[in-house]
Amino acid sequence: MASITTPKKAEAFFKGPCVFAAGAPTPESLPSERFPEIAFIGRSNVGKSSLVNALTGKDMLARVSNTPGRTQQLNFFRLGDRMMLVDMPGYGYAKASKDAIYEWNVLIDAYLKDRGNLKRLCLLIDGRHGIKDNDREFMHKLHVYAVPFVTIITKTDKIKKSELIDVKLAVETEIKKIGPAWPKTFATSSEKGVGIDELRLFLAQYVD
Ligand SMILES: Nc1nc2c(ncn2[C@@H]2O[C@H](COP(=O)(O)OP(=O)(O)OP(=O)(O)O)[C@@H](O)[C@H]2O)c(=O)[nH]1
Numbered sequence: 001m002a003s004i005t006t007p008k009k010a011e012a013f014f015k016g017p018c019v020f021a022a023g024a025p026t027p028e029s030l031p032s033e034r035f036p037e038i039a040f041i042g043r044s045n046v047g048k049s050s051l052v053n054a055l056t057g058k059d060m061l062a063r064v065s066n067t068p069g070r071t072q073q074l075n076f077f078r079l080g081d082r083m084m085l086v087d088m089p090g091y092g093y094a095k096a097s098k099d100a101i102y103e104w105n106v107l108i109d110a111y112l113k114d115r116g117n118l119k120r121l122c123l124l125i126d127g128r129h130g131i132k133d134n135d136r137e138f139m140h141k142l143h144v145y146a147v148p149f150v151t152i153i154t155k156t157d158k159i160k161k162s163e164l165i166d167v168k169l170a171v172e173t174e175i176k177k178i179g180p181a182w183p184k185t186f187a188t189s190s191e192k193g194v195g196i197d198e199l200r201l202f203l204a205q206y207v208d
């Protein structure tokens, strides 16, 4: 199929048909690896579900919530029968029980370890809070499992330009410490639609 090489084509693709394909609360329930996959993860409440909605131009696709820790399973959205977007459950929810954290680790490890079709994982960092210890731990996990990832600074409408520059630098410094060759970082606001075109075009390269 034709590759998607312009912002206009990328927008049309991402805003095209997209359906909820599967919810996986356990490793056994993960769907087949038929499509190239892009996954979204980060601290609870960082804006993962909002970003999936902003990319696809569909407000109600992924469930957005003011209550942290709302997304408890991996939610798979099939985009145009060519790609899968995965809204992952976040980490760092203060009120999560020990059992819930254990289950989260089992599920996330199973997914990250053995997902041949996972083209890029998008690690979201809240622009207001910057990088935290659990983000560092998660980056380390990605390194151990050799998962290719990019970072996305979210909620940039809530911070000053100078703060964004500082957060970006801190994130890139952290990535360099663990070693990936290209510390690609995006900055977005799902609320205002900032950085969404650029991210769509970048992700579209992984469409078969
Ligand atoms: N100002 C602003 N708020 C945002 C943005 N993105 C998300 N939010 C808000 O942040 C809150 C959490 O957003 P979600 O998209 O549900 O976050 P999540 O990472 O999916 O959260 P969990 O699934 O609970 O881990 C909601 O109140 C959103 O409206 C943004 O770009 N700007």
Ligand SMILES: [Mg+2]
Pocket: 048, 049, 050, 063, 064, 065, 070, 071, 087
């Ligand atoms: Mg969510």
